[in-house]
Amino acid sequence: MERIKADVLIIGAGSGGLSVAAGASQMGASVVLLEGHKMGGDCLNYGCVPSKALIASAKAAYAQAHSGPYGVADVTPSVDYAATKDHVRDVIARIEPMDSQDRFEGFGIRVIREFGTFVSPTEVQAGDYRITARRVVIATGSSPLVAPIPGLDAVPYETNETLFDLRERPDHLLILGGGPIGIEMAQAHIRLGCRVTVIEGGSALGRDDPELAAVVLDTLRAEGVEIAEGAMAARIAGQAGAIEVEAADGRIFKGSHLLVALGRKTNTERLNLKAGGVETTRTGIKVDAGLRSTNRRVYAIGDVAGGMQFTHVAGYHAGVIIRSMLFGLPSKAATNHIPRATYCDPELAQVGLTEAEARDQYGSKVEVARFDFQHNDRAIAERKTTGFIKVMVVKSRPVGVSIVGHQAGELIGLWSLVLANRLKMGQIAGMIAPYPTIGEINKRVVGAYFSPRLFDNPMVKRVVGFVQRWIP
Secondary structure: OEEEEEEEEEEOOOHHHHHHHHHHHHOOOOEEEEOOOOOOHHHHHOOHHHHHHHHHHHHHHHHHHOOHHHOOOOOOOOOOHHHHHHHHHHHHHHHHHHHOHHHHHHOOOEEEOOOOEEEEOOEEEEOOEEEEEEEEEEOOOEEEOOOOOOOHHHOOOEOOOOHHHOOOOOOEEEEEOOOHHHHHHHHHHHHOOOEEEEEOOOOOOOOOOHHHHHHHHHHHHHHOOEEEOOOOEEEEEEEOOEEEEEEOOOOEEEEOEEEEOOOEEEOOOOOOHHHHOOOEOOOOEOOOOOOEOOOOOEEEOHHHHOOOOOHHHHHHHHHHHHHHHHHOOOOOOOOOOOOEEEOOOOEEEEEEOOHHHHHHHHHHHEEEEEEEHHHOHHHHHOOOOOOEEEEEEEOOEEEEEEEEEOOHHHHHHHHHHHHHOOOOHHHHOOOOOOOOOOOHHHHHHHHHHHHHHHHOOHHHHHHHHHHHHHOO
16 A cells, blocks of 8 residues: 655545646645546536537527528528537547646646545545545535435436437437526427426526526427426336326326436545544535635535535635635635526526525615616627626625526626625726627616616706806
């Protein structure tokens, strides 16, 4: 058995772990990185990258069948489902070198392709290696949650970890779960020629502002997706090609394939956290505001920390703990400025508080500024006028922004900057967006906030009148 000492030991080579490893090593720390499965983690291999690649294929197919309004004849797309998966594999392969073992070993990092297990509060075992480090970072991510629904274990089903390897196009895809993953894959598959039914026990896109969610769900229904809400799965039966889901209220849904998209569970089972003195909660590893666990030597970042489960959160967490681990400076993770997006068409994005959350927290102090995509010239030119933006404002400062529409995921980034720096609406008004761009929507919603103050204000009109009469 080889014994290794390091400044930093990282368990998990997903987006968060890789960010810590690259940063720490390039700043002079000795780093050991453990990965028992695939470099790049869930995001590269099973999540963000392959799903967005498949969505791109679906958009291309949809565009062919809906090009008439642009003066281009509609055609019925010929979709080769296996070829779309080749596209997905190619996209992964092009990004893979950035997350590769060779690249990180080039930084001077010791990469060990084994799972890590605590054997004491100060030691981690990984295959034939025992590592002691001044600081340990747990970045093991999460996996698909497979609920104990009667019969599920007896039928074939897909999760995000297997869906992108499926080569034969489903005739009728049943999707358990109407969250972001379920909705994204529902729209992608209807556009690729499948029949699709989403089975959701509560409300589809239930975490989002219902006014915005309705825009997305109405669009999917118009495209042919069946969305069954309030349909808690009670029993599953069948075999390959013939799956049946029975809801608690007696509704029965039949399809050829089943995708389970019911959420995520944190990956902690291999870690032997008790031996490491690391406590957990119902949602993941217990951490403080600085992302330290109950063992002060051990940090947890990304999905496994039990908070927001997004790749960009893991990257943000990496920056927070590097400041603490390498420089000994106080550093805390915040959440109010972290955006999220669902990459359906139209896209759905949120940062900070929704309107309901803002009114619950601030009451009558909340003002809501709104601007519709149908008044944006670039959106009109591209026939992407479905959607709107809402900005929740308290004492001239935005506390939350909700966007549904074309490029909402791109538009939301500005508002993350605004919330992170506690900027006021007047400061955002100083932004100039090139014309014509979708980005003008962010400028115009600020104008919508100030318009009543300027144009409906008698005092403003009196001042203007005075100036025009008396000042040469």
